[in-house]
Amino acid sequence: MASNTPDTPDTPDTPDTITLTAQCHCRSLAFTSSPIPRSFLPLKATNCHCNSCRHLTGSLRGSSDILWPGPPPPSSDLLKKYVFSPRLSIYFCGHCSTTLFWEDNSTPGTTNYLVFTGILNTVQPLNPGERLVEWEAHMFLSDTIDGGAVNWLNGLNGPGSPKPKRWLGWKDKSVQVNPQGIYPDFSSKVFLRYDENLLATEGEEGNIPVKCHCGGVSFFLGAGQGQRDFKERQARGEQLPWFVDPVTYKFLGTLDGCDDCRICSGVDLFAWTFAELKHIYFSDGKETLPTDTTKLKESTGKDPRLGTLALYASSEGVQRYHCGRCSAVVFYACESRPDMVDIAVGLLHAPESARAERVISWSWGGKLGFGTDMKGTWREHLAAMTEEETEQFRIARGFPKNFRRILKEQGASSAQAVPGGSGQV
Numbered sequence: 001m002a003s004n005t006p007d008t009p010d011t012p013d014t015p016d017t018i019t020l021t022a023q024c025h026c027r028s029l030a031f032t033s034s035p036i037p038r039s040f041l042p043l044k045a046t047n048c049h050c051n052s053c054r055h056l057t058g059s060l061r062g063s064s065d066i067l068w069p070g071p072p073p074p075s076s077d078l079l080k081k082y083v084f085s086p087r088l089s090i091y092f093c094g095h096c097s098t099t100l101f102w103e104d105n106s107t108p109g110t111t112n113y114l115v116f117t118g119i120l121n122t123v124q125p126l127n128p129g130e131r132l133v134e135w136e137a138h139m140f141l142s143d144t145i146d147g148g149a150v151n152w153l154n155g156l157n158g159p160g161s162p163k164p165k166r167w168l169g170w171k172d173k174s175v176q177v178n179p180q181g182i183y184p185d186f187s188s189k190v191f192l193r194y195d196e197n198l199l200a201t202e203g204e205e206g207n208i209p210v211k212c213h214c215g216g217v218s219f220f221l222g223a224g225q226g227q228r229d230f231k232e233r234q235a236r237g238e239q240l241p242w243f244v245d246p247v248t249y250k251f252l253g254t255l256d257g258c259d260d261c262r263i264c265s266g267v268d269l270f271a272w273t274f275a276e277l278k279h280i281y282f283s284d285g286k287e288t289l290p291t292d293t294t295k296l297k298e299s300t301g302k303d304p305r306l307g308t309l310a311l312y313a314s315s316e317g318v319q320r321y322h323c324g325r326c327s328a329v330v331f332y333a334c335e336s337r338p339d340m341v342d343i344a345v346g347l348l349h350a351p352e353s354a355r356a357e358r359v360i361s362w363s364w365g366g367k368l369g370f371g372t373d374m375k376g377t378w379r380e381h382l383a384a385m386t387e388e389e390t391e392q393f394r395i396a397r398g399f400p401k402n403f404r405r406i407l408k409e410q411g412a413s414s415a416q417a418v419p420g421g422s423g424q425v
């Protein structure tokens, strides 16, 4: 049931049951499950890495959900519905755009509701050793080409717990692939070298679409042009923006464990890249977006070229941009960084693959950005898992430590502040 007082559910608190809450970021919408016998735990979850889910949430991880053990979400003016496919719709908050539920009509005569795991919490604490969620599957890995986020989501269920199975398409209905090692295996030759970038591209080839599921938000990241611009600036002796790899000129990619990005996207663990607004173009590929965040804010809802882009001021001086029609997370902007935005990696349509490695220099290994937000919650193990598995993946790829990680590690040892934003070291 919808309630404005999510912390006081009207279900009894008994030692044998547990009650779930699902709440949007702005706290306008909150839902409470039926009491669940603890013997039913862990609840079975699925990750979908398909192109459509990545473009819907903005998360590189795609989507992640469990069957909602409670009443269907009641209608409300704020609860918006988006028809995702003939059989699936989603519900999201019309104010903050938090993705909340799937409505699944794929079985004739039955409607199931699934809740996004990123917004899931429990009213009662878990008992020692009890797990709330067990991810059973990673689906539609073939869409990612390079595996997307799957190579650092092997230990999702915690140490000693079963690994999620990996499927090229639907769970149980497609080909299952190696459950433990790197996906795809190195013989597939889809992986790029560390230094492969877009410096040598001409014209539109270096323009990477940034597009949500419904297409209402449709821009281009001038990644090739941006990388050339950074190289020229460096040659002139100018200082590069903090998010630019000074060797490959790629844009930094980070993983983010913060509560805000998790809740807004509905997906635990978010991925961002970063760009100057002057390198982001409208869909005509000619004119750039307003080049400072104040102008972008003022143009949103007015300039038709921004399409369905909408904003939610999540805190003082911070704007979270999303698609007002399909809910996708698009940008994060703040007034202290007026010429740039964070871009949701799940919206990039890079031809090479989901991780867009010609565009992005990923910071793997090291401390997860805001991983401490997970401390003391049912997600606590996710931070340690990500740190460990991204480091293993980096080493397996033969990549050096990313520039950002080196800088942060040096900063940590000399207690100097390192400029920048969210995400993994």
Ligand SMILES: [Zn+2]
Pocket (backbone or CB within 6 Å): 024, 025, 026, 027, 028, 029, 093, 094, 095, 096, 097, 098
């Ligand atoms: Zn909300």
Ligand SMILES: [Zn+2]
Pocket (backbone or CB within 6 Å): 048, 049, 050, 051, 052, 053, 054, 062, 063, 140
């Ligand atoms: Zn999907």
Ligand SMILES: [Zn+2]
Pocket (backbone or CB within 6 Å): 212, 213, 214, 215, 216, 217, 308, 323, 324, 325, 326, 327, 328
């Ligand atoms: Zn959209």
